[in-house]
Amino acid sequence: MSEQPTNWAEVQADGAIAEYAALDVALETMRSMLEAVDDSIGNIQTALVAVRQAVAQLPEVTGLEQSLQVEIHKQLRLLEMDGAFLRTARQATTVAQRRSAMLDRVVLLRSYCATGMTLREAPTPQD
Numbered sequence: 001m002s003e004q005p006t007n008w009a010e011v012q013a014d015g016a017i018a019e020y021a022a023l024d025v026a027l028e029t030m031r032s033m034l035e036a037v038d039d040s041i042g043n044i045q046t047a048l049v050a051v052r053q054a055v056a057q058l059p060e061v062t063g064l065e066q067s068l069q070v071e072i073h074k075q076l077r078l079l080e081m082d083g084a085f086l087r088t089a090r091q092a093t094t095v096a097q098r099r100s101a102m103l104d105r106v107v108l109l110r111s112y113c114a115t116g117m118t119l120r121e122a123p124t125p126q127d
Helices: 008-013 018-035 041-056 064-088 092-121
Strands: none
Touching: 018 041, 018 092, 041 064, 064 092
């Protein structure tokens, strides 16, 4: 199994899966921020902006990959709502719950990225 890229230069090197890999890198950054209890909510919001920008770079597609992208967009909207709830949370337990919900959603989105990369790597059938 090939290693996933860890920085933007590596992401750009593989054009076939670059869009999903860029999204995966942004999501991994956000995941690490959510897991770091001392990381500020502002940093998490900045990471969310990077995720949103990476999703906007996904190409228009059809078929199975289009269904995947619909799910990615849906989960992004829900992640943004979780982020809004996190910003307004005042109690430490509520903040922890919101971070946990966001982390679960980020893990799900990363699995969608892996699926997208797999779909991109799969050979297309010839007519």
